[in-house]
Amino acid sequence: MSGTPFQRAVWDALKRIPEGRVTTYGDLAAYLETRAVRAVGTAVGKNPYAPDVPCHRVVRSDGHIGSYSGEGGVKRKISLLASEGVHVSAGRVRDFAEKRHRFV
DNA sequence: AGGGCGGCAGTTG
DNA sequence: TCAACTGCCGCCC
Numbered sequence: 001m002s003g004t005p006f007q008r009a010v011w012d013a014l015k016r017i018p019e020g021r022v023t024t025y026g027d028l029a030a031y032l033e034t035r036a037v038r039a040v041g042t043a044v045g046k047n048p049y050a051p052d053v054p055c056h057r058v059v060r061s062d063g064h065i066g067s068y069s070g071e072g073g074v075k076r077k078i079s080l081l082a083s084e085g086v087h088v089s090a091g092r093v094r095d096f097a098e099k100r101h102r103f104v
Numbered sequence: 105a106g107g108g109c110g111g112c113a114g115t116t117g
Numbered sequence: 118t119c120a121a122c123t124g125c126c127g128c129c130c
Contacts, residue, residue, distance in 0.1 A: 004113080004114080006112095006113065006114090007113090007114090034111090034112075034113095035110095035111060035112080036111060036112035036113065037111080037112085038110090038111075038112065038113085039111080039112045039113040039114080040112090040113090042112090042113065042114070042115095043113075043114090046114085
């Protein structure tokens, strides 16, 4: 099981996000040249390579932490981000604009 | 500030 | 195989 081409494209994009940075589902969709933002979210959640593919570095376009279907849920997502220097308070990423990674 | 609809891949009946 | 529902969202009403 290695996922569909679409999922692999999403996961591959995730690996391009540097540590300590985050991106949004919208940016991900734009990078993949699709408007299927929800589909992107679904693909991210299906990621089977937990730590290797940093699915926790994907947040909402408004800076909110979003959701997390992996072990520990949102709590875990926040912990992982915190360990990289990305702090979350009140469900929001601090200095979101600065931490936001742009695919070039 | 809140709620609802929209576009798309995957999964399930 | 076909149709319908769901999902780590986003944007407009």
